[in-house]
Amino acid sequence: MTENKTLTLTINGETHAVQMTGVRTLLSVLRDDLGLVGAREGCGIGMCGACTVLVDGRAISSCLMFAQQAEGSQITTIEGLPEGDHLHPIQQAYLDHAAFQCSYCTPGFILSTVALLQEHPDANADAAREYLAGNLCRCGSYGNILQAVLASKTVKS
Amino acid sequence: MSTQFHQPETIPEALELLTQHGSDAKVIAGGTAVVLMIQQKLIAPPVLVSLAHIPELERIQTVGGEIRLGALARIRDVAQSSLIRDRLPMLAQACGEVGNIRVRNQATIGGNMAEADYASDPPAALLALDASVTVAGPDGTRSVPLSEFFLGFYTTALDEAEIITEIVIPTPPDGARMTYHKFKSRSSEDRPCVGVAALAVMDGETCSELRIAIGAASEVPVRLPTAEAMARGRVLDDSLIGEIADHAATKIDPLDDLRGSAWYRTQMIRVHVQRALLELRNEFSTL
Ligand SMILES: Cc1cc2nc3c(=O)[nH]c(=O)nc-3n(C[C@H](O)[C@H](O)[C@H](O)COP(=O)(O)OP(=O)(O)OC[C@H]3O[C@@H](n4cnc5c(N)ncnc54)[C@H](O)[C@@H]3O)c2cc1C
Ligand code: FES
Numbered sequence: 466m467t468e469n470k471t472l473t474l475t476i477n478g479e480t481h482a483v484q485m486t487g488v489r490t491l492l493s494v495l496r497d498d499l500g501l502v503g504a505r506e507g508c509g510i511g512m513c514g515a516c517t518v519l520v521d522g523r524a525i526s527s528c529l530m531f532a533q534q535a536e537g538s539q540i541t542t543i544e545g546l547p548e549g550d551h552l553h554p555i556q557q558a559y560l561d562h563a564a565f566q567c568s569y570c571t572p573g574f575i576l577s578t579v580a581l582l583q584e585h586p587d588a589n590a591d592a593a594r595e596y597l598a599g600n601l602c603r604c605g606s607y608g609n610i611l612q613a614v615l616a617s618k619t620v621k622s
Numbered sequence: 623m624s625t626q627f628h629q630p631e632t633i634p635e636a637l638e639l640l641t642q643h644g645s646d647a648k649v650i651a652g653g654t655a656v657v658l659m660i661q662q663k664l665i666a667p668p669v670l671v672s673l674a675h676i677p678e679l680e681r682i683q684t685v686g687g688e689i690r691l692g693a694l695a696r697i698r699d700v701a702q703s704s705l706i707r708d709r710l711p712m713l714a715q716a717c718g719e720v721g722n723i724r725v726r727n728q729a730t731i732g733g734n735m736a737e738a739d740y741a742s743d744p745p746a747a748l749l750a751l752d753a754s755v756t757v758a759g760p761d762g763t764r765s766v767p768l769s770e771f772f773l774g775f776y777t778t779a780l781d782e783a784e785i786i787t788e789i790v791i792p793t794p795p796d797g798a799r800m801t802y803h804k805f806k807s808r809s810s811e812d813r814p815c816v817g818v819a820a821l822a823v824m825d826g827e828t829c830s831e832l833r834i835a836i837g838a839a840s841e842v843p844v845r846l847p848t849a850e851a852m853a854r855g856r857v858l859d860d861s862l863i864g865e866i867a868d869h870a871a872t873k874i875d876p877l878d879d880l881r882g883s884a885w886y887r888t889q890m891i892r893v894h895v896q897r898a899l900l901e902l903r904n905e906f907s908t909l
């Protein structure tokens with residue numbers, strides 16, 4: 466039995482209807498159905514954070530969540546951060562501090578930073594390290610990432 | 623294969639779906655374990671019954687002398703709850719150390735219990751706190767002490783059509799000190815190699831009650847009654863703490879896996895029981 470169902474997802478403030486059979490990860494629906502390819506698959510098992518998105522403001526691994534579970538929630542992806550032509554201040558801070566090499570991990574790090582500063586606007590270096598410990602950067606840009614996070618604090622919109 | 627996804631809004635509706643679909647149905651809470659198992663093709667349930675839309679299952683509250691965690695409470699909400707940090711600090715510690723922040727944001731405390739993965743943190747803390755699990759099924763509700771809930775690798779006392787609704791923890795004795803030590807042998811976000819949960823009630827220098835639970839070292843988390851009895855009514859000095867730690871290490875038949883050999887686990891149990899008891903004795907901050 467293949468039952469085609471319409472799933473309604475609210476992503477970056479816009480409503481999207483997705484035709485689906487069975488269950489699929491939010492990551493797969495974002496990338497393959499909606500072309501929102503900022504969330505990336507690294508490990509596929511919840512450990513690296515390359516697939517991080519915010520669901521009702523909380524950072525989660527979109528590789529570990531079925532799209533059905535996010536129905537009715539506000540989903541934020543990296544594509545939702547800029548305002549028109551202007552990068553979000555945290556994105557700008559990552560650029561200014563060259564906080565990446567290949568940038569595969571960057572959307573996940575930026576979204577985790579958004580959640581961190583939402584919850585702890587005054588986060589210090591230790592708090593930032595602890596909060597972001599589950600986001601991995603294979604290029605080892607951690608030093609610059611931390612600087613970008615701390616710089617974002619002061620410019621946060 | 624096309625999996626149906628149901629989102630009941632009440633407990634009776636959820637139980638009805640589980641009864642109706644029998645072994646075809648699988649409960650999904652946060653999904654951190656279920657999604658992974660389906661993605662890795664370890665399971666292919668025709669029907670998923672999500673508990674996420676049953677709001678009453680999310681509460682963290684005190685009722686009478688008990689603290690009750692709704693099964694759907696997120697692990698991170700348990701870790702951050704001021705009630706839990708204040709009254710059950712070792713549970714806040716154990717939950718605060720689960721995986722990474724994204725897992726804690728999504729995973730539920732009930733899902734962690736039902737999954738019964740031996741390499742977990744909250745079960746040892748809950749076992750030391752004398753917790754029990756409230757289970758609802760087609761024939762009504764029953765309460766299962768945690769000591770009878772875990773039966774083996776990924777195996778619990780839950781029947782097919784039953785769900786966990788709550789985890790119930792009696793208020794610890796006045797003045798109880800408690801701590802959870804998570805020992806990780808690989809990375810900072812790894813699951814535990816050994817987890818030690820300890821609770822002590824002190825009357826001056828004398829220990830009137832001691833509880834020790836060891837998690838992640840064997841198939842199911844275990845309490846150590848003989849080690850606990852060694853402390854009762856005695857001054858918890860360094861040599862007694864050493865004896866208790868030595869004894870504790872002999873009481874577990876540890877697993878051999880990628881996080882540590884059986885020999886290594888035995889050593890780590892001894893070391894971390896000793897550290898946990900020293901911490902309680904010295905009244906270090908528990909958070
Ligand atoms: C990257 C990663 C790192 C992790 N690290 C740790 C760690 O360090 N320490 C640790 O303790 N754990 C760790 N975990 C495990 C994690 O805590 C569990 O996967 C999680 O708690 C399961 O909860 P869930 O709500 O996501 O469960 P789900 O995936 O929804 O369900 C898990 C199982 O429980 C059943 N179930 C769920 N809720 C109920 C209920 N109310 N009644 C009956 N059955 C139910 C489901 O049918 C399924 O069999 C880690 C997981 C990941 C992915
Ligand atoms: S791809 Fe999801 S956490 Fe690595």
Ligand code: FES
Pocket residue numbers: 564565566567568569570571601602603604605606
């Ligand atoms: S910049 Fe390459 S993985 Fe982080």
